[in-house]
Amino acid sequence: MSQIFFGAPPRPSAPAGANVSERAQLPPSLAISTVIFALKPDPLANGAPTLWLPLVRRIKEPFRGQWALPGGPLTAEESLEDAARRNLLETTGLAPAYLEQLYAFGGLNRSSRPERGSQRVVSIVYWALVRATEAQLSVGGAGGDENVAWHRADTAGAGEGGLAFDHREIVDYALWRVRTKIEYAQIAYHFLGPTFTLAQLREVYEAVLGRSLDPANFRRQLKSAPQIEATDEFLEGGRHRPPRLYRYTGPLDATPGGPGPGSTQS
Amino acid sequence: MSQIFFGAPPRPSAPAGANVSERAQLPPSLAISTVIFALKPDPLANGAPTLWLPLVRRIKEPFRGQWALPGGPLTAEESLEDAARRNLLETTGLAPAYLEQLYAFGGLNRSSRPERGSQRVVSIVYWALVRATEAQLSVGGAGGDENVAWHRADTAGAGEGGLAFDHREIVDYALWRVRTKIEYAQIAYHFLGPTFTLAQLREVYEAVLGRSLDPANFRRQLKSAPQIEATDEFLEGGRHRPPRLYRYTGPLDATPGGPGPGSTQS
DNA sequence: TCAAAAGTGTTGTATTTACACCCATGG
């Protein structure tokens, strides 16, 4: 993959030494949140796929009525990643194939409308990738919850006073992370099924990176990667010449159980 | 900088669903720790510079007598980064120019000798870079504390039953992070003073990367970077032709106040 | 037979790497 400069990463404004309210002296509590990305066709953008994520509507103050990342407290008997998985399943019904820690957010003014007596919260945020097919089943489909819905990752909460807390900054940072990581790690396959055409794979890269790629050069780069294996099958039913289906055989760069970007081979 | 494959990053064994003791149901508490790197000449290795870090000896169980990363609890009125800075100053006397979040460690068995009734701890770990000159003054010098000492980053705790808790894994991950990050971000200058010779800068890269670099090509790469500015001064006192001193003028990739790898331009 | 996407070939340019070579200084 080529080196692409995406500009400076979004930097939370990080009000480090900001005004300190007379908040309770309770120790900060811990919560887990997750940014879950899926690639879905955008009806407002010609049907081209873009990044979407599920959000939950807050039913309590602060930020009542606004959209927030799925999350919840960390219980005593589960690891951070387990907590992320459990909470994800409870709030959205999703079980992502890829899940990795993003960052720990612990600024003093994360709630920007600090209530008196409210406890300060440190959020350890994970990010996840799911396939569009899984995404359809769990949220917003039949039996879907009104308070859980998919939003476009880049514009979520735009016309509604923004997302709750500092969640807009968190999503921006997660977006920056997928975009840079897809360039050097094997994460694109988590958006796709076990077999796929090269055009589908290219669509994933184009959607995440936000620019078009040369089909010819893209094909060559993948053919030089030994982890891409051609199958004997072709995708029928298209309007034109049926493209060959491929399979990814390398390490699925799967779910880093700990720190580190999974495998890093190109 | 060239692309170098450092092998798979060190993966904490991440005992996710490991045996669960009848520990207290208290919510997990939060602590901050820091991995502080400095480049110091290693007497055992020909005087070649290597990465060192300060550790503190534990005076309480568990792991009494063993070496651990400097750290402490997070208080209610400070951000995560402020807590790291404060704790660093208190335990080692260091005020690093570069400080960035590394990872949040929250496995269930981090203390591998779980005491009954001991509370589970989630550690948010930062990593920092300091100059060798600062490093000398604060720890192990005159008036130095016996229970704070510098160790080689790669072998610390080797003959002494290892480091406390999961700190060996944490240090390995931090090492992996410096090594990969020095390839694309402007962090090498934090090991050096305001002016330096190209040979000194090359020594930094060689020490961190663990391999030798071609002086000619190294020079060219830096000259093509507009952020390296030649001064009128030369380093006198050497045994041979005095080398020119240079200055780094670009953004010091300084202390990311929030997530993101600081600036990413090459 | 035509449109459109699949798939191949070719070429110019930038980057990386290896290494030969000259320059300047202290001893």
Place this chain on the structure above:
DNA sequence: CCATGGGTGTAAATACAACACTTTTGA
């Protein structure tokens, strides 16, 4: 004047980007 590190030149190898071109299918 010579050993040593500072500093320059050059050419091969590799990787990247642009784009012309052929192939294969459905309609």
